[in-house]
Amino acid sequence: xxxxxxxxxxxxxxxxxxxxxxxxxxxxxxxxxxxxxxxxxxxxxxxxxxxxxxxxxxxxxxxxxxxxxxxxxxxxxxxxxxxxxxxxxxxxxxxxxxxxxxxxxxxxxxxxxxxxxxxxxxxxxxxxxxxxxxxxxxxxxxxxxxxxxxxxxxxxxxxxxxxxxxxxxxxxxxxxxxxxxxxxxxxxxxxxxxxxxxxxxxxxxxxxxxxxxx
Ligand SMILES: [Fe+2]
Ligand SMILES: [Fe+2]
Numbered sequence: 001x002x003x004x005x006x007x008x009x010x011x012x013x014x015x016x017x018x019x020x021x022x023x024x025x026x027x028x029x030x031x032x033x034x035x036x037x038x039x040x041x042x043x044x045x046x047x048x049x050x051x052x053x054x055x056x057x058x059x060x061x062x063x064x065x066x067x068x069x070x071x072x073x074x075x076x077x078x079x080x081x082x083x084x085x086x087x088x089x090x091x092x093x094x095x096x097x098x099x100x101x102x103x104x105x106x107x108x109x110x111x112x113x114x115x116x117x118x119x120x121x122x123x124x125x126x127x128x129x130x131x132x133x134x135x136x137x138x139x140x141x142x143x144x145x146x147x148x149x150x151x152x153x154x155x156x157x158x159x160x161x162x163x164x165x166x167x168x169x170x171x172x173x174x175x176x177x178x179x180x181x182x183x184x185x186x187x188x189x190x191x192x193x194x195x196x197x198x199x200x201x202x203x204x205x206x207x208x209x210x211x212x213x214x
Contacts (some may be wrong), residue, residue, distance in 0.1 A: 011071075013119065014116075020183065022059055024060045031086065061127055064127075065124070102141070104169055113132060116190055149160070
């Protein structure tokens with residue numbers, strides 16, 4: 001079992017991953033809050049508002065864990081990069097917003113975090129329990145909103161939107177890669193295998209797209 005006390009390499013990498021996760025949760029909280037006013041209907045507004053509350057809770061839980069275990073709280077995503085990501089999400093139409101936020105950040109992001117859970121120390125695992133449970137709700141919300149948006153389209157539009165999803169995912173992943181954070185190194189330092197992580201994420205992406213196309 002890895003621990004913060006006995007393994008400095010593990011502690012440093014897990015610390016960075018936890019700070020990253022907290023920054024992303026706060027980012028999602030702000031992005032969802034900003035979308036409430038322009039969401040297409042009441043159901044979408046309620047879902048976004050609930051999520052804002054959930055992400056706020058996640059940030060609180062993670063910050064408390066970061067403080068208790070003396071993890072270096074210095075942000076890993078620079079503020080100008082966060083601002084560029086805010087600009088990206090602000091200018092997206094609703095369907096593209098759903099793809100980028102729920103398929104990439106929520107679904108693929110939490111899939112990556114799930115890979116860490118069995119390898120993590122007990123305290124970190126506990127700090128992830130409630131957040132990861134809630135992420136399932138968020139992904140379900142995003143998928144049901146995507147279904148609604150796709151069902152409102154003409155068959156041609158729907159097919160084109162579905163066909164374009166892998167490109168959207170690749171583009172956002174490429175944009176995130178410009179941050180040049182050694183995230184895969186951190187994942188490896190806490191015990192995941194790079195190859196296996198890539199396979200799990202690819203499989204999850206295929207599963208999500210198949211689910212939307214069904
Ligand atoms: Fe979250
Ligand atoms: Fe979430």
